[in-house]
Amino acid sequence: IQLTQSPSSLSASVGDRVTITCRASQGIRASLAWYQQNPGKAPKLLIYSTSFLQTGVPSRFSGGGSGTEFTLTISSLQPEDFATYYCQQVHVYPLTFGQGTRLEIK
Amino acid sequence: EVQLLESGGKVVQPGGSLTLSCVGSGFTFSSYAMSWVRLAPGKGLEWVSSVTNSGEGPQYAHYVRGRFSISRDNSKNTLFLHMTSLRFEDSATYHCAKTFQPYSGGPSTLDSWGPGSVVTVS
Numbered sequence: 001i002q003l004t005q006s007p008s009s010l011s012a013s014v015g016d017r018v019t020i021t022c023r024a025s026q027g028i029r030a031s032l033a034w035y036q037q038n039p040g041k042a043p044k045l046l047i048y049s050t051s052f053l054q055t056g057v058p059s060r061f062s063g064g065g066s067g068t069e070f071t072l073t074i075s076s077l078q079p080e081d082f083a084t085y086y087c088q089q090v091h092v093y094p095l096t097f098g099q100g101t102r103l104e105i106k
Numbered sequence: 107e108v109q110l111l112e113s114g115g116k117v118v119q120p121g122g123s124l125t126l127s128c129v130g131s132g133f134t135f136s137s138y139a140m141s142w143v144r145l146a147p148g149k150g151l152e153w154v155s156s157v158t159n160s161g162e163g164p165q166y167a168h169y170v171r172g173r174f175s176i177s178r179d180n181s182k183n184t185l186f187l188h189m190t191s192l193r194f195e196d197s198a199t200y201h202c203a204k205t206f207q208p209y210s211g212g213p214s215t216l217d218s219w220g221p222g223s224v225v226t227v228s
Binding site: 031033035037041042043044045048049054086088089090091092093094095096097098099100 | 141143145150151152153156165166167168201203206212213214215216217218219220221222
């Protein structure tokens with residue numbers, strides 16, 4: 001299953017609302033997760049099962065969608081949110097990731 | 107607190123072999139399936155392999171199948187990735203990761219990750 005994220009990169013300002021889209025090449029029900037990664041650091045789980053917020057993740061992060069189209073929304077960007085974001089399908093093996101969305105400060 | 111720590115990464119020649127280790131603590135290691143995921147320079151995250159909590163049913167990405175082998179020693183809370191016939195394109199930081207729910211027999215979200223171990227094929 002191929003996952004296509006859009007956009008590949010995004011420039012935004014602190015306080016902005018941003019949405020990243022992840023499209024699957026076939027239906028994956030709600031079996032989608034979102035991760036945040038900073039350079040040189042371990043990826044961090046943000047959202048699981050499409051819309052469930054991982055413990056400790058700020059409520060400004062939210063996920064939605066179903067089937068083949070999914071979104072990650074950050075309601076009000078904070079300085080620590082500028083990072084790369086990946087979606088991942090956990091519906092079937094092989095597990096696959098989107099190509100990543102790099103979120104940069106404008 | 108869940109902690110995962112990888113080791114074993116180094117510079118190896120093409121065609122060479124290497125074994126990575128990942129030690130887990132802060133959770134019941136033997137109850138959770140584990141995975142390896144890599145990040146190559148300038149590229150995105152790429153799943154490599156997964157294994158169930160008991161060490162059965164290993165799964166591999168097509169680009170490592172037949173060259174890499176995943177295993178675990180639950181008595182030592184340790185996950186391994188045995189890598190052979192290494193290629194330039196295998197150069198990456200390799201992260202081990204724990205599944206979200208215990209006794210997961212199939213694909214599962216990865217909720218805790220190690221900082222990674224760097225493998226350079228050159």
